[in-house]
Amino acid sequence: MSEVQRRKYSQEEKNGIFDGEFMPHIDSMYNFAYRLTFDEDDAKDLVQDTYLKAYRFINSFEKGTNAKAWLFRILKNSFINEYRRKSKQPAKVDYQEVETYYNSDDVDYQSTSDMRADSVKDMLGDEISNALNSLAVDFRTVIILCDLEGFTYEEMSKILDIPIGTVRSRLHRARNLLKEKLQGYAKNMGYNTDEEE
Amino acid sequence: MDMNEESSEARKLKCGDTSKCFELLESILDGEVDNSKEMLKEKLAKCQPCFEHFHLEQAIRDVLKNKCTKQAVPNELADSIRRQIQEIK
Ligand SMILES: [Zn+2]
Numbered sequence: 001m002s003e004v005q006r007r008k009y010s011q012e013e014k015n016g017i018f019d020g021e022f023m024p025h026i027d028s029m030y031n032f033a034y035r036l037t038f039d040e041d042d043a044k045d046l047v048q049d050t051y052l053k054a055y056r057f058i059n060s061f062e063k064g065t066n067a068k069a070w071l072f073r074i075l076k077n078s079f080i081n082e083y084r085r086k087s088k089q090p091a092k093v094d095y096q097e098v099e100t101y102y103n104s105d106d107v108d109y110q111s112t113s114d115m116r117a118d119s120v121k122d123m124l125g126d127e128i129s130n131a132l133n134s135l136a137v138d139f140r141t142v143i144i145l146c147d148l149e150g151f152t153y154e155e156m157s158k159i160l161d162i163p164i165g166t167v168r169s170r171l172h173r174a175r176n177l178l179k180e181k182l183q184g185y186a187k188n189m190g191y192n193t194d195e196e197e
Numbered sequence: 198m199d200m201n202e203e204s205s206e207a208r209k210l211k212c213g214d215t216s217k218c219f220e221l222l223e224s225i226l227d228g229e230v231d232n233s234k235e236m237l238k239e240k241l242a243k244c245q246p247c248f249e250h251f252h253l254e255q256a257i258r259d260v261l262k263n264k265c266t267k268q269a270v271p272n273e274l275a276d277s278i279r280r281q282i283q284e285i286k
Contacts, residue, residue: 011286018282026278027270034268044274051278055285109219113253120256125264132265146227147261153229172223175257182257 008059021067022054028068028149029075035144036079036137046083050075069151073159076141107169113179119186131181139174146171212246222251226258 009017029050033043053074054061061070132140145151145159157164212218218240225233241248 023275023278026275027267030270030274031268040268040271043268044271044277047274048278048281052281052285055282107220109216109223115253117249117252117256120253120260123260123264125266128260128264129266132261143261147258148265153227168220168224171227172220175223175254179253179257 009063013063014055014058017058017061017063017067018055021063022051022071025068025071026051029071031148032072032075032144033079035133035140037083038133042083046075046078049078049082053078066155068149069155069159072145072149072151076159107172109172113176113183115179115183115186120182123182123185127182127185131178131185134181135174135177138170139177142167142171143174143178208243208245208248210245212244215246218244218247219250222247223254226251226254 026047029047030043033046033050034040037043037046050071054071057074061067132143135143141160142156145156146153151159153164153167156167160167162170221230222237222240224230225237237251241251
């Protein structure tokens with residue numbers, strides 16, 4: 001976003017865009033922020049900062065285009081540039097996870113899990129949330145954007161500034177990691193994970 | 198989609214190209230493939246690994262979408278944002 005912007009919208013138009021197109025996404029924005037920071041105050045600050053930036057750069061937003069994706073991109077960048085550093089609970093990075101999975105778009109789409117669909121369906125919301133929260137931030141983010149917020153690969157590619165192929169492979173890896181965590185829970189809970197051979 | 202009910206007797210137990218099939222199935226589940234219904238039906242009717250993979254992937258997406266605990270948004274957040282916008286106007 002450039003500091004020098006053409007003046008495009010009148011004050012009234014700005015208010016209309018802000019209230020009509022930006023504010024309706026506050027729930028999703030807060031949930032995203034909370035899952036990034038794991039802290040209510042940090043999440044509030046992050047959402048607040050995002051909306052202030054959005055207002056300041058409102059002239060670079062095309063009225064009627066995808067406001068949610070635009071806002072999510074600002075929030076994600078603010079998180080990386082500011083919050084990730086000062087966050088009270090630093091983002092848990094499982095380096096092995098990242099190193100093993102990070103460096104290529106080539107993914108072997110094999111089944112890595114002997115988990116059964118039925119045992120996933122029996123899981124509780126808290127178990128799912130905990131499993132998601134335990135993923136490294138880049139993997140957590142793609143799952144939030146795709147499965148919780150319903151963004152397309154193309155939208156995610158713009159929000160995250162990565163190619164669509166990387167979106168796809170990162171999602172696949174993220175879901176495999178999630179399955180491993182869920183499988184751990186399932187075994188602890190005594191759900192049946194045995195293969196019917 | 199009521200594909201759970203179909204008998205698995207006719208399905209082959211080995212998938213010809215797991216990697217390609219699974220990538221396609223995952224794209225379909227993510228809504229990235231148009232007109233996928235017929236192709237999907239055929240694939241799932243013929244191949245047991247694809248069938249299982251599809252339903253596990255679908256279950257994962259369903260629980261994420263429907264069961265993932267949502268954090269309640271603090272009441273004062275929207276007001277506080279509007280107040281700060283007023284200040285910079
Ligand atoms: Zn197959």
